[in-house]
Amino acid sequence: MTGAVAGIDIGGTNTKIGLVNAEGKIIARKTLSTPDYAQFIDYIEAIAGAVRELLASQSATLKAVGIGAASANYRTGCIEHAANLPWKGIEPICKELSDRLGVPVYLDNDANAAALGEFKYGVARGIEDMVMITLGTGVGGGVISHGKLIHGANSCGGEVGHLRIDYSDNARQCGCGSKGCLETYCSATGVVRTAKEMYKDSRQALTSLDIYNAACSGDQTAIEIFKTVGRQLGRAMALIIQITDPQAIVLFGGLAAANRFFMPSLTEEMDRNIMPVLRGKCKVLISTLNGADAAILGAAATIPANVSNN
Amino acid sequence: MTGAVAGIDIGGTNTKIGLVNAEGKIIARKTLSTPDYAQFIDYIEAIAGAVRELLASQSATLKAVGIGAASANYRTGCIEHAANLPWKGIEPICKELSDRLGVPVYLDNDANAAALGEFKYGVARGIEDMVMITLGTGVGGGVISHGKLIHGANSCGGEVGHLRIDYSDNARQCGCGSKGCLETYCSATGVVRTAKEMYKDSRQALTSLDIYNAACSGDQTAIEIFKTVGRQLGRAMALIIQITDPQAIVLFGGLAAANRFFMPSLTEEMDRNIMPVLRGKCKVLISTLNGADAAILGAAATIPANVSNN
Numbered sequence: 253m254t255g256a257v258a259g260i261d262i263g264g265t266n267t268k269i270g271l272v273n274a275e276g277k278i279i280a281r282k283t284l285s286t287p288d289y290a291q292f293i294d295y296i297e298a299i300a301g302a303v304r305e306l307l308a309s310q311s312a313t314l315k316a317v318g319i320g321a322a323s324a325n326y327r328t329g330c331i332e333h334a335a336n337l338p339w340k341g342i343e344p345i346c347k348e349l350s351d352r353l354g355v356p357v358y359l360d361n362d363a364n365a366a367a368l369g370e371f372k373y374g375v376a377r378g379i380e381d382m383v384m385i386t387l388g389t390g391v392g393g394g395v396i397s398h399g400k401l402i403h404g405a406n407s408c409g410g411e412v413g414h415l416r417i418d419y420s421d422n423a424r425q426c427g428c429g430s431k432g433c434l435e436t437y438c439s440a441t442g443v444v445r446t447a448k449e450m451y452k453d454s455r456q457a458l459t460s461l462d463i464y465n466a467a468c469s470g471d472q473t474a475i476e477i478f479k480t481v482g483r484q485l486g487r488a489m490a491l492i493i494q495i496t497d498p499q500a501i502v503l504f505g506g507l508a509a510a511n512r513f514f515m516p517s518l519t520e521e522m523d524r525n526i527m528p529v530l531r532g533k534c535k536v537l538i539s540t541l542n543g544a545d546a547a548i549l550g551a552a553a554t555i556p557a558n559v560s561n562n
Numbered sequence: 563m564t565g566a567v568a569g570i571d572i573g574g575t576n577t578k579i580g581l582v583n584a585e586g587k588i589i590a591r592k593t594l595s596t597p598d599y600a601q602f603i604d605y606i607e608a609i610a611g612a613v614r615e616l617l618a619s620q621s622a623t624l625k626a627v628g629i630g631a632a633s634a635n636y637r638t639g640c641i642e643h644a645a646n647l648p649w650k651g652i653e654p655i656c657k658e659l660s661d662r663l664g665v666p667v668y669l670d671n672d673a674n675a676a677a678l679g680e681f682k683y684g685v686a687r688g689i690e691d692m693v694m695i696t697l698g699t700g701v702g703g704g705v706i707s708h709g710k711l712i713h714g715a716n717s718c719g720g721e722v723g724h725l726r727i728d729y730s731d732n733a734r735q736c737g738c739g740s741k742g743c744l745e746t747y748c749s750a751t752g753v754v755r756t757a758k759e760m761y762k763d764s765r766q767a768l769t770s771l772d773i774y775n776a777a778c779s780g781d782q783t784a785i786e787i788f789k790t791v792g793r794q795l796g797r798a799m800a801l802i803i804q805i806t807d808p809q810a811i812v813l814f815g816g817l818a819a820a821n822r823f824f825m826p827s828l829t830e831e832m833d834r835n836i837m838p839v840l841r842g843k844c845k846v847l848i849s850t851l852n853g854a855d856a857a858i859l860g861a862a863a864t865i866p867a868n869v870s871n872n
């Protein structure tokens with residue numbers, strides 16, 4: 253029998269479940285539709301059933317389970333007051349799953365799990381001081397120091413999307429309530445805001461993918477937009493470097509695909525804003541995991557190394 | 563026989579040596595003049611002699627030695643290319659002292675040692691996620707997460723003095739080569755620069771102490787200068803909080819004495835620049851250790867807890 257761990261990524265739309273072997277490969281997977289389970293206990297039973305089914309299909313034994321989710325409290329093992337999930341209270345997901353599957357169950361928030369996934373299975377494998385930045389609808393992150401996540405006192409460590417990078421009078425209003433946050437510039441929606449400012453003619457229904465495609469076709473305004481993204485991201489990365497001095501920063505998410513357009517301005521602005529002794533030291537890496545794999549591997553990576561033995 | 567550890571703070575002018583007992587009290591101390599020892603090996607012999615003398619005076623046994631110094635490499639246990647010390651090469655101070663004293667010797671840079679001192683012996687005792695900011699001639703710092711220092715890949719973790727907090731065209735030039743660094747505003751010299759800008763009449767030979775005394779006497783310009791310091795420090799602390807989410811930030815150094823003038827603007831600006839969920843969560847504490855004690859206790863705190871048993 254092969255030993256395996258399960259990685260479970262809980263999203264508002266899908267719950268992705270995968271078995272990961274000792275080599276860090278996903279050997280079986282299944283997706284559940286999260287909103288189909290109005291009752292938390294039905295959801296737990298469905299996950300437990302899916303894991304058992306995957307184990308049977310591979311003749312594998314389960315060593316542990318790792319979960320990545322928004323609103324996850326890694327200290328208590330509960331999902332708490334999730335905005336985008338069907339159950340609104342404090343749900344002891346680790347205990348319930350552990351009772352049913354008979355193995356330890358670990359939990360962390362999805363951005364932290366993604367950072368652990370890159371550290372354990374991805375481009376930053378084995379880099380004990382590293383940072384992950386996810387460039388999606390929002391901007392999230394996770395910081396690892398000495399091989400361990402910086403959770404912080406309120407589980408808000410690594411919330412780099414809300415680093416202020418603009419103190420000018422016209423700094424952008426962020427959904428979080430503050431102004432000038434990185435997320436207002438370097439998320440998919442932030443890039444669209446920049447595009448609306450930079451295109452002289454008023455285009456409608458522009459998406460970040462449209463802007464990327466335009467840049468690929470040589471559209472100079474689109475290329476300039478990504479240069480701006482690079483400068484803004486470079487500012488934030490300089491701040492992260494001054495505080496945590498990572499060996500590598502990994503970029504992940506839809507916008508990371510545009511790195512050839514933003515990388516030169518990013519490294520220039522990053523270097524300009526850090527101590528000279530640190531210039532050129534921190535590697536900027538682009539994740540090579542696809543979204544579904546990253547979510548499952550990240551979740552699996554929340555399992556401590558001494559438990560998973562991989 | 564009492565068990566004790568030795569804390570040694572190596573500065574360009576003085577080397578402060580103290581014995582610290584299990585209760586975290588300094589029970590004996592001695593100061594050497596650092597520039598008196600042109601040869602590194604003579605310096606080592608002098609330190610070893612001083613430690614033996616202090617032990618004899620207290621009938622104490624030595625468990626371990628901790629050292630705080632600029633240009634310290636905690637990984638190798640060497641002082642490397644120190645700018646302000648008499649010996650310019652790579653000096654294996656931990657090995658040399660350990661050979662002579664027969665106990666393990668630990669080393670870290672002085673700002674990190676100071677952070678550990680507050681964590682182990684000071685106002686942030688036992689707070690596992692905390693940050694220390696030293697407001698002196700320059701601005702330094704140390705960040706502790708999960709009870710452990712964030713050293714970083716190049717031993718530059720916690721270099722908060724070079725966080726950029728001003729991106730405007732007239733951001734101040736920093737001695738490090740970058741612009742807009744916290745240190746150019748919130749160090750003693752930074753405050754003097756602000757004072758020179760704000761006082762309409764050109765005063766000469768103004769020091770940060772003069773400005774503090776003026777504020778204490780009700781001078782409105784001096785009070786305004788410290789309000790500005792508070793806003794600038796608040797910006798940097800917001801950045802630190804977004805990345806590491808500490809339970810407390812400890813302020814130490816000469817300028818910290820002026821906290822009653824800068825604290826209101828500091829907390830206002832800090833809260834304005836962090837996610838609303840984090841507002842009001844991080845405590846801002848003022849160190850209660852005096853300079854000489856802090857240096858010795860910080861050095862002693864570089865000794866791991868399982869070695870020092872205190």
